[in-house]
Structure formats: C-alpha cells, structure tokens
Amino acid sequence: MHRLMDWHSDILSIRPPIGLRPRPAGSTPELLPELSTEIRAILETVKDPEIPVLSIAELGILRDVEVQDDMITVTITPTYSGCPAMTVVEEDIQTSLADAGFSNITIKRQLSPAWTTDWMSPFAREKLLAYGIAPPCRTAEAGKTPSCPNCGSAEVREISAFGSTACKALFQCQHCAEPFDYFKPY
Amino acid sequence: MANANNHATAIQQYAIRLADDALILGHRLSEWCSRGPFLEEDLALTNVALDFIGRARMFYGYAAELAGKEFTEDDLAYRRDTREFTNALIFELPRGDFAFTMARQFLIDVFNLAFLTQLQTSTDPQLAAIAGKAVKESRYHLRRSQEWMQRLGLGTAESHERLQNAINELWGYTDELFESDALDAELCAAGIAVDLGKLKVAWEPQVREALSAASIQIPVDNWQASGGRQGKHTEWLGHLLCELQFLQRAYPGLEW
Numbered sequence: 001m002h003r004l005m006d007w008h009s010d011i012l013s014i015r016p017p018i019g020l021r022p023r024p025a026g027s028t029p030e031l032l033p034e035l036s037t038e039i040r041a042i043l044e045t046v047k048d049p050e051i052p053v054l055s056i057a058e059l060g061i062l063r064d065v066e067v068q069d070d071m072i073t074v075t076i077t078p079t080y081s082g083c084p085a086m087t088v089v090e091e092d093i094q095t096s097l098a099d100a101g102f103s104n105i106t107i108k109r110q111l112s113p114a115w116t117t118d119w120m121s122p123f124a125r126e127k128l129l130a131y132g133i134a135p136p137c138r139t140a141e142a143g144k145t146p147s148c149p150n151c152g153s154a155e156v157r158e159i160s161a162f163g164s165t166a167c168k169a170l171f172q173c174q175h176c177a178e179p180f181d182y183f184k185p186y
Numbered sequence: 187m188a189n190a191n192n193h194a195t196a197i198q199q200y201a202i203r204l205a206d207d208a209l210i211l212g213h214r215l216s217e218w219c220s221r222g223p224f225l226e227e228d229l230a231l232t233n234v235a236l237d238f239i240g241r242a243r244m245f246y247g248y249a250a251e252l253a254g255k256e257f258t259e260d261d262l263a264y265r266r267d268t269r270e271f272t273n274a275l276i277f278e279l280p281r282g283d284f285a286f287t288m289a290r291q292f293l294i295d296v297f298n299l300a301f302l303t304q305l306q307t308s309t310d311p312q313l314a315a316i317a318g319k320a321v322k323e324s325r326y327h328l329r330r331s332q333e334w335m336q337r338l339g340l341g342t343a344e345s346h347e348r349l350q351n352a353i354n355e356l357w358g359y360t361d362e363l364f365e366s367d368a369l370d371a372e373l374c375a376a377g378i379a380v381d382l383g384k385l386k387v388a389w390e391p392q393v394r395e396a397l398s399a400a401s402i403q404i405p406v407d408n409w410q411a412s413g414g415r416q417g418k419h420t421e422w423l424g425h426l427l428c429e430l431q432f433l434q435r436a437y438p439g440l441e442w
Contacts (some may be wrong), residue, residue, distance in 0.1 A: 081319055082212075082240025111244070112315035114322065160226030161330045162233040170226065186322055 039065060039072065042100050049088045050165050053131040056089055060119030063110055071104040072097060077115045080166040117186045128183060134171065136185040146182045148173035196372050197310055198252040200379055202262060203415065205245030206273035209263055210423070211294065212238030213430050214281050223284050230330060231287070237323045244316045264434035268424050269417040276359035278423040285348035288334040290356055295328035296392050297363050300385050309377040332396055339400025346401065353397065354405045361410040
C-alpha cells in the first residue's frame with residue numbers, strides 16, 4: 001500500500017492531520033512512485049464541475065488515495081452537505097481512472113474532518129482570482145469583506161448571501177460597479 | 187464504538203428523527219423556488235433548502251447503514267406515511283408568507299446552531315461528524331435569518347405586522363423542540379444525544395433579545411402544540427408528503 005497524498009502538501013498550505021500508515025512489508029516501493037505519478041496526473045484532470053478552473057485536489061475535496069495491489073481507493077469529502085456536484089465528481093473520478101485502464105476503483109465519502117476553505121492553497125486562490133471569483137479569506141477572519149477581483153477595490157457590498165452555488169455569495173464593486181462571486185470562507 | 191453497538195436501534199431512530207426535521211423543512215423551503223420575493227432571496231431560500239436536504243440525506247444514510255441495508259435512505263424519505271414521520275410540528279407548517287418563513291427559520295437556526303454544536307461532541311462518531319459539517323451551515327443560515335428579523339421588524343408597518351403575526355403563530359410550536367422522551371433519555375445517558383433541557387436555557391434569551399431588538403413582542407398566551415415525535419401531525423404533513431412522495435408512490439422504484 002502506498003500513500004499518494006504527500007504530493008499534495010506542496011499545494012495545500014494547511015492540511016488536516018492525516019495519519020500516515022507505515023508501508024507494509026513486502027510491498028514494492030520502487031514501482032509505486034511511478035504508479036502514483038500516473039494516478040496523480042489523472043486525478044489532477046478531475047475538475048470541480050461548478051468551478052472548472054480548480055481541480056478537486058486544489059479544492060480540498062480529494063482527501064486520500066490508497067493503492068493496494070490493483071485496487072485504488074479514492075477518499076473524498078463533500079464541500080456543503082447538499083452539494084449536488086458530489087455525484088458528478090464521483091463519476092468523473094471513476095471515468096478518468098477507467099479511461100486510463102484502471103478497473104478496480106472504490107470511492108469513499110468521508111465527513112470528518114469537515115471540509116474547509118482553509119485547505120485551499122495560495123496557488124488555487126490565485127487561480128480563482130484570475131477566473132473572476134474573489135477567493136475566500138481565512139475562516140479565522142470570516143467577517144472580512146473581499147476585494148473586487150476586477151479592479152482590486154476594497155469598496156464592495158454584499159448583494160446576496162448566496163450566489164449561483166451554495167459555496168459563493170454575490171457582491172458588487174462600488175468602484176467599478178462590476179458584480180462578482182465571492183467564494184465564502186467556510 | 188461500544189456505544190453504537192449497545193444503542194444501535196436507538197441511534198437509528200434518533201438519526202431518522204433528525205433527518206425528518208431536516209427533510210420536511212428542506213421541502214418547505216424548496217417550495218419557494220421561483221416564488222422568492224426577489225431573485226437573490228429566491229437563490230438564498232433554495233440554497234438553504236439544499237443544505238437541509240443534504241443534512242437529511244446524511245442522517246437517513248446513517249440510519250440505513252445501521253439497519254444493515256434493510257432499507258435505503260430513499261425508502262425512508264419516500265415510502266413512509268405521515269404517522270411514521272417523527273419531525274417536530276414546527277417544521278411541517280405551511281410556508282406562509284415570507285415573514286413567516288423567515289421567522290420560523292430564525293427560531294430554528296438559533297436552535298440548530300446550539301443543537302449541532304452539542305452534537306459535535308457526541309460519543310457516536312458518525313453523528314458527531316455530520317454535526318461538524320452541518321454546524322457551519324447553520325452558523326451562516328442564522329446570520330441571514332437574524333438580519334431579516336431586523337429588516338422586517340424595523341422596516342415598514344406592514345413588514346412589522348407580518349413578522350409579529352408570524353411569531354404569534356409560531357411561538358406555541360417552539361416548546362416541542364425541547365421535549366425529551368425515552369429515546370432522548372437513553373441516548374443522553376450514553377453521551378450520544380443532545381441534552382435538550384439545557385439547550386432551552388440558551389435558546390430563549392437569545393431569541394428574546396434578537397426579537398426585542400427588532401421591536402417584536404413575544405406572545406404571552408401559553409398554548410403549546412406537540413405530538414410530532416410520536417407521529418401525531420398536523421393535517422399539513424399529509425399534503426406535503428403527497429407532493430414530496432408522488433413519483434415514488436406512482437412509479438415505485440423509479441430511478442433517474
């Protein structure tokens with residue numbers, strides 16, 4: 001068995017504690033890194049269906065991958081309880097791994113620790129911003145208002161507590177008048 | 187996990203009870219879809235509905251898992267009749283006008299935030315995990331519903347009157363939220379369920395303070411409705427289930 005989540009640590013600035021299990025004796029570690037690179041590249045292509053600029057790894061939905069013999073177990077966590085995108089995410093994981101020739105795939109849903117936007121890396125936040133969505137601030141500063149992703153002005157107002165999806169709120173810039181989505185700190 | 191083994195049936199019933207509360211309120215909120223007073227509120231109401239339906243799925247899913255696949259989460263939602271639902275009555279009351287919907291939401295959001303905060307410390311790991319997710323949503327729900335209490339209560343004469351009427355009508359249904367029965371007692375003793383008696387002590391002053399800041403009076407008359415936990419419901423639940431369960435009743439086992 002081999003853990004693949006270590007590659008994650010460079011893009012995730014904060015990780016919840018994931019207990020690393022020791023590699024069992026008898027496994028062939030020299031072959032696994034190659035396999036892990038391949039699986040990692042495949043899972044990197046699975047994007048969030050609502051925010052296609054971010055992969056499920058960058059969003060923190062992807063929690064863990066285990067490979068044991070020919071079996072791959074992918075652990076994911078839902079963002080919001082009722083997020084309708086989760087089923088699509090599961091299907092996309094299945095399809096992308098199946099397309100690459102893997103057949104023995106199990107997807108586990110894990111609730112705890114509860115998903116938080118604090119798992120989003122600085123890199124992912126920059127991608128969101130470039131996409132036109134104001135990235136979440138740290139949950140510790142949840143009252144803070146975002147800056148306009150269009151002109152950078154801090155003079156913004158909340159139009160709606162909920163936007164096009166549960167994870168976003170709708171804001172408008174008072175300076176350039178542009179309405180924009182804010183990814184809520186959560 | 188010793189707790190789970192000793193109390194599996196009770197935990198299953200408890201999870202179904204919490205799921206029923208969430209599903210019925212989620213359905214009531216979803217009725218606002220395309221009928222919101224304006225677009226942003228339409229989105230907000232339906233997003234909150236989604237949170238509650240998601241919560242219901244997690245609790246039903248857990249109950250089904252404990253029952254060892256004897257039934258599924260869908261069986262619980264779509265194939266039980268009114269007398270088998272154990273939600274408290276406040277959740278099933280018709281959505282009323284916008285003031286009524288938001289007043290109910292506020293009373294329930296204050297309750298849920300306190301309830302879920304406690305449930306996070308449950309000795310049952312799955313109930314604690316579900317609560318850990320849902321509590322974040324309730325925190326956000328309360329922020330919005332409490333703002334609406336201010337806006338409606340201090341808004342126009344009409345908005346104030348409508349909110350006051352809503353609180354008058356709802357108040358007698360709030361007591362049931364804190365009623366404990368044998369199931370609560372058994373699970374409370376094992377550290378699994380939330381001690382409802384303690385919650386009321388925190389709930390009431392918080393609600394009174396927020397409503398008083400919105401210049402709304404708490405009704406003085408003392409009637410209290412109850413019975414939901416025993417499956418004794420208002421006539422409104424049957425009407426709600428007719429709509430909610432129509433497809434599975436007309437075409438049993440239908441899948442997407």
